[in-house]
Amino acid sequence: MEVGSGSGSLPGLILDQDDMHNANNVVTKGFPLDEADKVMIMIHGRGASAQSILSLSDHFKAEKMAYVAPQATGGSWYPYSFLAPMEQNEPGLSSALGVIGELVAQLQTEYGFNKKDIYLLGFSQGACLSLEFAARNADVFGGIFGLSGGLIGPDGTARDYQGSFGETPVFLGCSDTDFHIPKERVVESGEVFRKMGADVKVRLYPNFGHQVNEDEIDFVNKILSDG
Numbered sequence: 001m002e003v004g005s006g007s008g009s010l011p012g013l014i015l016d017q018d019d020m021h022n023a024n025n026v027v028t029k030g031f032p033l034d035e036a037d038k039v040m041i042m043i044h045g046r047g048a049s050a051q052s053i054l055s056l057s058d059h060f061k062a063e064k065m066a067y068v069a070p071q072a073t074g075g076s077w078y079p080y081s082f083l084a085p086m087e088q089n090e091p092g093l094s095s096a097l098g099v100i101g102e103l104v105a106q107l108q109t110e111y112g113f114n115k116k117d118i119y120l121l122g123f124s125q126g127a128c129l130s131l132e133f134a135a136r137n138a139d140v141f142g143g144i145f146g147l148s149g150g151l152i153g154p155d156g157t158a159r160d161y162q163g164s165f166g167e168t169p170v171f172l173g174c175s176d177t178d179f180h181i182p183k184e185r186v187v188e189s190g191e192v193f194r195k196m197g198a199d200v201k202v203r204l205y206p207n208f209g210h211q212v213n214e215d216e217i218d219f220v221n222k223i224l225s226d227g
Helices: 050-059 092-109 125-136 183-195 214-226
Strands: 025-029 038-045 065-070 118-123 143-147 168-177 199-205
Touching: 025 050, 025 125, 038 050, 038 092, 038 125, 050 065, 050 214, 065 092, 092 118, 092 125, 118 125, 125 143, 125 183, 143 183, 143 214, 168 183, 168 214, 183 199, 199 214
Parallel strands: 038 065, 038 118, 118 143, 143 168, 168 199
Antiparallel strands: 025 065
16 A cells, blocks of 8 residues: 655755644544544655545544544655754654644643544654654553654664553554665664553564555554454
8 A cells, every 4th residue: 555655855855944834734534523532643654645644544444533634844744864863854853743742732632532542653754753753752542553664863862762651552564675764773663662661563574665554454453443
């Protein structure tokens, strides 16, 4: 399933203070937010769109679930690879993390969702962003799904995140030969979440492409059915 392009940099794309992400620029699908029992925040990859990541929800089997997908300004959450020094990806990175934070807060205060009923899912650049947000804001979520992504920052980045996930289910799926996402970073990310109290499953798919597969969809559906 193709839901967006990769995590490499786009030449010439620079996000500045006048070109930031807007937490109000979102697309929704599924149950209306004021009627849903659960909600999934879905983060698209580089060069993709909110609508494209929302198309994955057609494969999910969850009752009374709402889906919310923000749109990145210019189609990219930050300009360079997720492996680049974090300061090179500013201010886009901080703005993007702030968008997710604003959405989580709004879902709680305006729609009454508990965090255990909020799920985070991202693909590619969106997976990297979702995982980094979750690690920086550890709590008991319904589930966290990183499809072809890993925690942000160059090798050797200190992972001194605070808080606990309290057995939150976390699923990380990726090709073992993904051009954009080194498998070592996927495994490292899984270990970070495990040490923070998450119930982690890492699945590496031999010689698979940079896309979502049926096995990953099955894992997501299992977690949704258990929630």
